[in-house]
Amino acid sequence: MESRINRIKKQLHSRKYKLTPQREATVRVLLENEEDHLSAEDVYLLVKDKAPEIGLATVYRTLELLSELKVVDKINFGDGVSRYDLRQEGAAHFHHHLVCIECGAVDEIQEDLLGDVEKVVERNWHFKIKDHRLTFHGICHRCVNKHTGVEQKEQHISR
Amino acid sequence: MESRINRIKKQLHSRKYKLTPQREATVRVLLENEEDHLSAEDVYLLVKDKAPEIGLATVYRTLELLSELKVVDKINFGDGVSRYDLRQEGAAHFHHHLVCIECGAVDEIQEDLLGDVEKVVERNWHFKIKDHRLTFHGICHRCVNKHTGVEQKEQHISR
DNA sequence: TGTCAAATTAGAATAATTATAATTTAAAAT
DNA sequence: ATTTTAAATTATAATTATTCTAATTTGACA
Numbered sequence: 122m123e124s125r126i127n128r129i130k131k132q133l134h135s136r137k138y139k140l141t142p143q144r145e146a147t148v149r150v151l152l153e154n155e156e157d158h159l160s161a162e163d164v165y166l167l168v169k170d171k172a173p174e175i176g177l178a179t180v181y182r183t184l185e186l187l188s189e190l191k192v193v194d195k196i197n198f199g200d201g202v203s204r205y206d207l208r209q210e211g212a213a214h215f216h217h218h219l220v221c222i223e224c225g226a227v228d229e230i231q232e233d234l235l236g237d238v239e240k241v242v243e244r245n246w247h248f249k250i251k252d253h254r255l256t257f258h259g260i261c262h263r264c265v266n267k268h269t270g271v272e273q274k275e276q277h278i279s280r
Numbered sequence: 281m282e283s284r285i286n287r288i289k290k291q292l293h294s295r296k297y298k299l300t301p302q303r304e305a306t307v308r309v310l311l312e313n314e315e316d317h318l319s320a321e322d323v324y325l326l327v328k329d330k331a332p333e334i335g336l337a338t339v340y341r342t343l344e345l346l347s348e349l350k351v352v353d354k355i356n357f358g359d360g361v362s363r364y365d366l367r368q369e370g371a372a373h374f375h376h377h378l379v380c381i382e383c384g385a386v387d388e389i390q391e392d393l394l395g396d397v398e399k400v401v402e403r404n405w406h407f408k409i410k411d412h413r414l415t416f417h418g419i420c421h422r423c424v425n426k427h428t429g430v431e432q433k434e435q436h437i438s439r
Numbered sequence: 440t441g442t443c444a445a446a447t448t449a450g451a452a453t454a455a456t457t458a459t460a461a462t463t464t465a466a467a468a469t
Numbered sequence: 470a471t472t473t474t475a476a477a478t479t480a481t482a483a484t485t486a487t488t489c490t491a492a493t494t495t496g497a498c499a
Contacts, residue, residue: 235397
C-alpha cells in the first residue's frame, strides 16, 4: 500500500502537483475501499475520519485531479451521482461493470473483453479508440440463485 | 412519423397511460431530433415551441415514462446531464456510442457488436444480461483527418 | 352531466457540484 | 533563517439538475 501511494506521489510530482496531507488521506480511502464504487460524498465522509478538517470541495478537486492522472475513473450508473473507481495499476483501459437491476450490486470485470470489438470499430468507423466504458445491466449470480425461473421475467429497470 | 407516433400511443395505452398533448409534443421533438442526444432542458426548450404552456417537470416525467417503455434510453456521457436517446424500433438492446474527446461529437453504432462478449459474460460470471451500455472514447473520423500523426498523441480527456 | 383517477402546472425544495474570496502552506530563492 | 511566491485549502455562496408538492385541469366513462 505504501509503495502504491509512493508511485501515485511520483505521478503527481511529474505533473508538478503535490501530495498534500488531504490528497494523501483521500488516496488512502480509495485504496482501502478498492472494491467499492464511492461517490464524492462517500469519500468525503470516510476521509473525515483521517483528516477531520478537510472540505468537500477539496475532495471533489482531488478526485478530479486523480481522474486526470487516470488513477481513478469517474463513472455514473444512472442514479444521479458520479462514482470514482480506482483503475488497476498500469491498465490501459477502464474495466467493465456488472450492475444488478435487482439488488443494485456492482461487480467488476478486470479482463478486457473488447479487443476484437475495438478492432472492428477502428476499422469500420475510422475511430481512434482511447478508452471505453462497458456496463451490463442484468441479474447478478447471487440474485439468479435466489429466484425461480418465473419470477425472473418480471424484473425491470427503475430508479 | 405519424405511424411511429401511433405505435408509441399503443404502447402507452397497453400500460394504461394516455398520450396527452404534452406527451405527444415531447415525442415529436424526440423523433425530429433522432440524431441528437438531447438533455431534458434541451427537450424542454424545443417542446415549448409546440406547446408553450408545458412545464419542465412534465418533460422530465414524460422522459422518465418513455424510458420505462424503452422508447428512449437515458444516458450520461459524464458531463453532468442525463441525455435521452431514441431507441431503434424493436431493438432489444441499447445501441453503442462513439464520443470524440476532441470535438465532442457523439456518433451512434446501431449494430450490436456484443453478442460474443455477452455469451462469455453470461457463462463465466453467471450474470443474466438484460441490457448494456457501451461507449468508446477517442478521436472521430473527422478529427483524425484534420490531424498530423504527431498532434494526435497530445489529446487527453478533460471537462 | 357528474364523478374520479390520472396528468399537468407553477413553484418550492433538494441534492450534487462548482465557484469565490480569504487564508494557509510549503517549496524555492535569497 | 527569512522572504517570496504560487499552489492548495477552507468555508461558504452560488449554480445547476432534478424531484417533490399542492392545487388545478383534463378526459374517460357511469
